[in-house]
Amino acid sequence: MLSSPSTASGHNLRLILKSDGCRMDRFISRKRPRLSPSATQQRLSPDEDSTDMKLAILLSLFPDIEQDALLDILTSSGGSVEDASAVITAQRAYKPVKKRAGGVSAIQTSMTSHITTEAGLPPKRQLARKGKTLHLFSPEDVAAHTPCTIIHNFLPPDEADALLLELLDESKHFSRYRFQLFDRTVESPHTSSLYVSTPEEIRQQTSEYTYGGIYRSNVRQLTPHLRAVSAKVQRAVNDEVQKRIQTCYPDGKKLKYQSPKEWVPNAAFVNCYDGPTESVGYHSDELTYLGPRAIIGSLSLGVEREFRVRRIVASDDDEGNNSEVSARGSTADSPSKRKATSKGIDVRADAQGQISIHLPHNSLLVMHAEMQEEWKHAIAPAQTVSPHPLSGNRRINITYRWYRDALHPRNIPRCRCGTHAILRCVQRKRENKGRYMWMCYAGHEPGKKGCTFFQWAEFDDDGEPLWEMKPTEDGAPTLRNFIEEDDKQ
Ligand SMILES: O=C(O)CCC(=O)C(=O)O
Numbered sequence: 001m002l003s004s005p006s007t008a009s010g011h012n013l014r015l016i017l018k019s020d021g022c023r024m025d026r027f028i029s030r031k032r033p034r035l036s037p038s039a040t041q042q043r044l045s046p047d048e049d050s051t052d053m054k055l056a057i058l059l060s061l062f063p064d065i066e067q068d069a070l071l072d073i074l075t076s077s078g079g080s081v082e083d084a085s086a087v088i089t090a091q092r093a094y095k096p097v098k099k100r101a102g103g104v105s106a107i108q109t110s111m112t113s114h115i116t117t118e119a120g121l122p123p124k125r126q127l128a129r130k131g132k133t134l135h136l137f138s139p140e141d142v143a144a145h146t147p148c149t150i151i152h153n154f155l156p157p158d159e160a161d162a163l164l165l166e167l168l169d170e171s172k173h174f175s176r177y178r179f180q181l182f183d184r185t186v187e188s189p190h191t192s193s194l195y196v197s198t199p200e201e202i203r204q205q206t207s208e209y210t211y212g213g214i215y216r217s218n219v220r221q222l223t224p225h226l227r228a229v230s231a232k233v234q235r236a237v238n239d240e241v242q243k244r245i246q247t248c249y250p251d252g253k254k255l256k257y258q259s260p261k262e263w264v265p266n267a268a269f270v271n272c273y274d275g276p277t278e279s280v281g282y283h284s285d286e287l288t289y290l291g292p293r294a295i296i297g298s299l300s301l302g303v304e305r306e307f308r309v310r311r312i313v314a315s316d317d318d319e320g321n322n323s324e325v326s327a328r329g330s331t332a333d334s335p336s337k338r339k340a341t342s343k344g345i346d347v348r349a350d351a352q353g354q355i356s357i358h359l360p361h362n363s364l365l366v367m368h369a370e371m372q373e374e375w376k377h378a379i380a381p382a383q384t385v386s387p388h389p390l391s392g393n394r395r396i397n398i399t400y401r402w403y404r405d406a407l408h409p410r411n412i413p414r415c416r417c418g419t420h421a422i423l424r425c426v427q428r429k430r431e432n433k434g435r436y437m438w439m440c441y442a443g444h445e446p447g448k449k450g451c452t453f454f455q456w457a458e459f460d461d462d463g464e465p466l467w468e469m470k471p472t473e474d475g476a477p478t479l480r481n482f483i484e485e486d487d488k489q
Pocket residue numbers: 269271280285298307377378379397399
């Protein structure tokens with residue numbers, strides 16, 4: 001049955017029904033929400049690529065200007081946010097800049113896709129379109145058009161409420177990440193904490209593991225409800241992964257680099273979005289400890305929010321489009337080099353538009369193996385939210401993750417900064433698309449400069465790292481799966 005979005009948010013909504021052969025696609029197009037400059041200013045995701053971050057800064061500073069127009073100005077300003085913002089301010093003194101389109105536009109479902117995916121999946125009919133947002137509600141549509149599956153009403157209602165209350169209480173201890181973006185220190189636009197099983201694992205997480213090149217300070221011990229629910233998430237995610245392999249992947253076989261082993265979560269990131277403006281910018285999750293073709297189970301509680309996804313578009317050119325390299329270089333390089341590398345600004349970033357998956361209370365979203373390498377995701381800021389009876393304006397999100405033993409920090413290549421390198425996948429540059437690399441990321445830590453360490457990362461077909469030098473086996477513990485053997489039944 002068609003689910004209809006709340007109109008309480010005041011958004012201008014229009015429902016589009018379009019027949020497509022044997023199936024009916026359902027989605028809604030609506031105006032992009034506007035951000036308040038004060039709420040989002042200087043708060044961005046640490047793993048956003050450089051162009052996205054720059055655009056996000058400009059969008060937060062000039063919420064009334066269309067993204068395309070901002071991108072043009074950014075390009076003509078040589079990729080400099082400061083210069084672009086000076087241009088807009090100066091232009092405004094004389095003439096109005098192109099505003100975001102008002103009203104609602106219908107989106108055709110008949111666009112033919114010429115995309116081949118890195119995973120070798122058959123190209124799907126492309127629904128999204130430049131500058132537009134397609135809204136998906138039904139699990140069938142989500143599975144058919146995104147690299148995700150969604151299960152609504154995942155937990156018994158009382159269990160979902162108990163977990164929500166437990167985590168709302170925990171959220172008093174959450175914090176914002178601080179990281180370096182060019183010459184500024186910025187904060188994440190929501191709060192979070194990482195949960196692991198034992199005090200020893202907390203010690204490791206704060207002194208050996210890094211996140212976006214930074215040691216975490218906010219790590220907490222798994223709570224009773226988080227642990228209990230993880231057993232159900234583990235079962236459901238493994239079932240969904242098997243279904244996905246059988247129904248969507250070529251020859252019904254797992255993808256190259258995807259692990260054939262059971263997915264066993266041993267770390268949980270818990271995020272709190274307090275009010276409509278709290279968000280997370282477009283990013284792919286860091287692969288350092290998850291390895292290639294990572295799978296993530298993401299449980300949403302409290303206020304419903306929009307999870308946006310968009311496919312990463314490949315490019316042939318060198319300039320600015322190898323975002324992995326330019327993002328790294330941008331924090332460590334001189335301003336003049338920075339300008340040069342970001343000049344070929346990524347006008348393709350928005351070329352296919354975005355898809356919005358609505359995440360109601362008590363829904364489990366599985367991000368499948370093709371997600372992190374080929375797509376980006378975000379929690380979009382909203383104009384308003386419909387309050388939840390238990391959490392008010394707050395949304396809690398748990399991403400359950402499987403940190404792989406083989407990718408424990410002691411096994412990972414070290415860069416010249418002394419910390420270990422981070423693992424990324426080449427996402428844009430066609431020539432090397434899909435290759436993995438180890439690189440320094442220390443430049444994202446406030447007050448630190450990174451080094452230029454770079455090494456291609458090699459894995460076998462099952463995603464096990466092939467090290468040039470065998471790591472030393474010191475017998476130190478790795479992270480334990482959240483569920484004990486006897487919970488597994
Ligand atoms: O809040 C969400 O649903 C997504 C969070 C996320 O992308 C992340 O923690 O990496």
